[in-house]
Amino acid sequence: MYGKGIIKGMGVTLKHFVQTYVEDIKWFGRRYYKPEGIAHRSSKDAKGIFTVQYPEEKLPMPEEFRFIPFLIYDVLEDGTHKDRCTSCGICVKVCPPQCIWIEQTTNPDTGRPVPEPVEFYIDIDICMNCGYCAEYCPFDAIKMDHDYELASYERQFDHIFNKERLSKPAEYYATVRPVNNQLEEAVRAEKAAKKAEREAAKAAKAAEKDAGGESDNGS
Amino acid sequence: MTEAAPVVQSVLETRFPGVVTPDERKGYEGYIVTKEKLVELATALRDEMGYDFLSSVTAVDYLSEEETNLEVVYHLYKSTGGGSLVLSVQLPRDNPVVDSLVSVYPGADFQEREAYDLMGIRFDKHPDLRRILMWEGFEGHPLRKDWKEAYHNEDTKPFSNRWPDGQIFRSEDKNPYGKNNIYPVGFDPTKWEATEESLLYAGLGKAVGEKGNIETDYLVVNMGPQHPSTHGVFRMAVVLDGETIIALKPVVGYLHRNHEKIGERNTYLHNMPFTDRLDYISSLSNNFGYALAVEKLMGKKGAPSERAEYIRVIMAELTRISNHVWAIGFLLNDLGAFFTPALYAIEERELILDIFEATTGSRMMCNYFRFGGVARDFPEGVLQKIRDLVFERLPRKIDDIDAYLTDNEIVLTRTQGVGILTPEDAIAYSATGPMLRASGVPYDIRRADPYGIYDRFDFDVAVRYHGDCYDRFIIRLDEIRQSIRILEQALDQIPEGSVISGSNPYQVRVPAGESYGRVEGPKGELGFYIVSNGKPHPWRYHVRAPSFINLTAMEKMCIGQKIADVVVILGSIDIVLGETDR
Ligand code: SF4
Ligand code: SF4
Numbered sequence: 034m035y036g037k038g039i040i041k042g043m044g045v046t047l048k049h050f051v052q053t054y055v056e057d058i059k060w061f062g063r064r065y066y067k068p069e070g071i072a073h074r075s076s077k078d079a080k081g082i083f084t085v086q087y088p089e090e091k092l093p094m095p096e097e098f099r100f101i102p103f104l105i106y107d108v109l110e111d112g113t114h115k116d117r118c119t120s121c122g123i124c125v126k127v128c129p130p131q132c133i134w135i136e137q138t139t140n141p142d143t144g145r146p147v148p149e150p151v152e153f154y155i156d157i158d159i160c161m162n163c164g165y166c167a168e169y170c171p172f173d174a175i176k177m178d179h180d181y182e183l184a185s186y187e188r189q190f191d192h193i194f195n196k197e198r199l200s201k202p203a204e205y206y207a208t209v210r211p212v213n214n215q216l217e218e219a220v221r222a223e224k225a226a227k228k229a230e231r232e233a234a235k236a237a238k239a240a241e242k243d244a245g246g247e248s249d250n251g252s
Numbered sequence: 253m254t255e256a257a258p259v260v261q262s263v264l265e266t267r268f269p270g271v272v273t274p275d276e277r278k279g280y281e282g283y284i285v286t287k288e289k290l291v292e293l294a295t296a297l298r299d300e301m302g303y304d305f306l307s308s309v310t311a312v313d314y315l316s317e318e319e320t321n322l323e324v325v326y327h328l329y330k331s332t333g334g335g336s337l338v339l340s341v342q343l344p345r346d347n348p349v350v351d352s353l354v355s356v357y358p359g360a361d362f363q364e365r366e367a368y369d370l371m372g373i374r375f376d377k378h379p380d381l382r383r384i385l386m387w388e389g390f391e392g393h394p395l396r397k398d399w400k401e402a403y404h405n406e407d408t409k410p411f412s413n414r415w416p417d418g419q420i421f422r423s424e425d426k427n428p429y430g431k432n433n434i435y436p437v438g439f440d441p442t443k444w445e446a447t448e449e450s451l452l453y454a455g456l457g458k459a460v461g462e463k464g465n466i467e468t469d470y471l472v473v474n475m476g477p478q479h480p481s482t483h484g485v486f487r488m489a490v491v492l493d494g495e496t497i498i499a500l501k502p503v504v505g506y507l508h509r510n511h512e513k514i515g516e517r518n519t520y521l522h523n524m525p526f527t528d529r530l531d532y533i534s535s536l537s538n539n540f541g542y543a544l545a546v547e548k549l550m551g552k553k554g555a556p557s558e559r560a561e562y563i564r565v566i567m568a569e570l571t572r573i574s575n576h577v578w579a580i581g582f583l584l585n586d587l588g589a590f591f592t593p594a595l596y597a598i599e600e601r602e603l604i605l606d607i608f609e610a611t612t613g614s615r616m617m618c619n620y621f622r623f624g625g626v627a628r629d630f631p632e633g634v635l636q637k638i639r640d641l642v643f644e645r646l647p648r649k650i651d652d653i654d655a656y657l658t659d660n661e662i663v664l665t666r667t668q669g670v671g672i673l674t675p676e677d678a679i680a681y682s683a684t685g686p687m688l689r690a691s692g693v694p695y696d697i698r699r700a701d702p703y704g705i706y707d708r709f710d711f712d713v714a715v716r717y718h719g720d721c722y723d724r725f726i727i728r729l730d731e732i733r734q735s736i737r738i739l740e741q742a743l744d745q746i747p748e749g750s751v752i753s754g755s756n757p758y759q760v761r762v763p764a765g766e767s768y769g770r771v772e773g774p775k776g777e778l779g780f781y782i783v784s785n786g787k788p789h790p791w792r793y794h795v796r797a798p799s800f801i802n803l804t805a806m807e808k809m810c811i812g813q814k815i816a817d818v819v820v821i822l823g824s825i826d827i828v829l830g831e832t833d834r
Contacts, residue, residue: 038659045656046592075606077640083599095610097631125415127758129522134418154420163525163619168627169758177613193420
């Protein structure tokens with residue numbers, strides 16, 4: 034029969050249409066503007082309408098979600114901030130569109146680079162959110178953020194983020210990426226333990242040597 | 253290279269003595285051909301040795317202190333499967349002219365125009381040799397190594413002004429608009445008249461002349477570049493007799509950014525996120541192709557770990573599903589079923605993108621593959637989500653879409669018998685992917701020239717035989733079902749272990765040589781041709797873009813059809829302009 038295909042197709046549309054209302058009744062009052070409702074609408078059991086009413090509703094962000102990077106600082110016991118960044122320049126080298134600029138200084142006394150950047154800029158108009166800087170930074174100093182609502186009225190200056198604008202405390206990182214943070218903390222703790230061990234061994238060796246030297250002198 | 257290579261080599265050397273010599277440079281496996289005999293050789297290869305499929309034509313500029321040659325590189329395959337035959341022709345820099353292969357392989361048409369446009373190679377006897385991606389008022393051939401762009405900073409990345417004394421500036425401040433353009437000698441942009449337009453129409457003019465018994469006037473219609481059904485900024489100049497199409501020329505390049513030049517400045521690792529932006533609907537499959545090409549050059553060191561191989565297949569097949577549902581949805585949009593089918597399709601795609609986001613960090617710009625593996629493992633719970641989709645939801649939903657659309661009489665009348673491409677034409681025009689298989693050629697790289705671990709899975713190569721728009725629509729449903737089959741097996745077999753072999757360094761060592769990595773992307777054969785000279789940056793980086801090359805057959809499919817069908821035919825090819833224009 035001509036038109037059977039259309040009717041069959043209309044049946045599918047009707048099903049979708051009805052399901053929306055059935056789901057509304059089933060989830061009475063909890064389908065919209067509630068985290069569990071939003072989660073349900075983007076799960077495998079989602080039926081009927083599935084659009085999310087941004088900005089009133091927002092999709093939950095998975096931990097790995099990445100947007101413009103930020104710099105991490107640790108808060109020391111005396112309340113001062115210590116940048117984790119050592120201005121080693123690896124993120125500059127791996128950044129595909131070359132949107133990171135770092136100003137490094139040298140200590141005038143020793144002539145060696147100071148392990149903290151004087152300035153750190155990211156041109157967020159150019160940043161392609163690739164995540165390489167975070168992936169390849171050896172000091173866990175730069176990480177990808179979850180904050181994606183960055184629209185502004187000005188583009189010439191506001192979109193070049195400086196160190197101040199980029200820096201966020203380590204606790205913030207622990208809240209946006211708890212799993213990753215824990216893993217990295219563990220690795221860092223292990224490294225620190227190893228380092229302490231090595232230093233202790235070195236000190237012991239030095240002490241031994243000193244003792245040996247003394248006995249040598251004595252003979 | 254295949255096992256048959258020695259046979260081919262002996263045949264070539266006896267049949268064409270002095271014409272074909274094996275390429276003896278380190279890391280090269282092809283043949284160097286003298287340019288005078290190229291067409292004759294290609295004809296023999298096509299007709300007698302089965303190399304009937306021209307996959308890629310591109311050019312390399314070997315400019316260095318010792319060398320100034322330009323080289324045109326051809327990758328030939330058999331449509332029955334197997335490895336490649338690489339031919340290169342060396343041309344002098346001051347007069348790079350070679351005979352066009354369009355008469356042997358019509359699929360060379362756009363690719364030769366591209367090589368002419370970007371590298372300045374002139375193809376003798378090409379029917380319509382014009383620039384294709386750049387405009388007529390453009391000075392120079394940008395892929396030549398001695399060509400520098402307007403905002404040139406340094407030849408290669410990383411740029412030295414970024415660190416250690418990073419001084420921030422914007423390129424447009426240093427080089428304001430107006431001073432950033434170079435024009436050909438004697439070219440005045442203010443007096444410019446669209447000369448390339450007359451060239452375009454002259455190209456169309458060849459059809460004019462054969463009139464029927466009723467005296468009618470021809471009408472030239474430009475569809476696009478801004479048009480709701482061209483899937484982006486894309487234009488077709490169409491010559492009409494009444495409503496019937498007599499000639500058609502696609503006009504592309506509106507989104508051109510010279511991806512390849514950018515790629516040659518980048519390090520190998522830098523290129524990975526840029527490949528996401530080619531076909532932005534299926535970034536993971538682009539990653540796959542690029543990773544394969546580089547890993548081929550790296551040899552044993554580049555071999556991915558076992559778990560990574562499975563993750564790659566899972567991601568690539570999920571990408572195929574999300575691309576195909578999207579393509580089907582928007583084909584229906586083009587047919588006038590405005591957005592209901594598209595949204596039903598997008599619903600499934602969203603769930604797949606959720607998985608990508610949770611794993612790779614981004615819904616579309618995934619940047620997930622690394623040389624020797626992938627960037628990170630699935631976070632907790634994601635594998636379960638994939639299982640839920642693959643074993644439970646997707647099969648049901650694909651049946652739903654099937655029931656919704658396949659028997660619909662409007663779909664049938666609008667697509668059946670429209671835009672027919674015969675199998676012979678499909679091969680000749682270098683069509684790939686669903687377009688080739690809908691024409692009855694069961695050619696799928698996953699089977700014909702397997703890469704990764706595709707040889708371990710049991711699946712059928714989807715094939716349909718009418719070559720019309722309906723088959724190009726329905727074959728995508730078939731392919732989704734096959735992808736689900738592959739996914740089911742991959743999910744059952746995926747082993748534990750590390751997701752990358754080696755330490756994922758930020759500087760990879762790539763030995764000198766050339767390689768061509770190709771994958772069966774959702775839109776067709778996606779190939780990456782890379783020439784390395786052992787430095788941290790690829791010397792040549794070329795993308796064989798299926799969306800671009802599949803358009804070569806557009807005119808063939810449209811001639812004789814009605815103007816209203818153009819939109820459907822275009823929709824059934826499934827192009828993405830990010831990839832077409834590169
Ligand atoms: S953010 Fe990390 S990679 Fe970048 S300079 Fe600082 S320490 Fe080095
Ligand atoms: S996310 Fe990528 S593009 Fe952005 S600053 Fe980091 S490395 Fe550069």
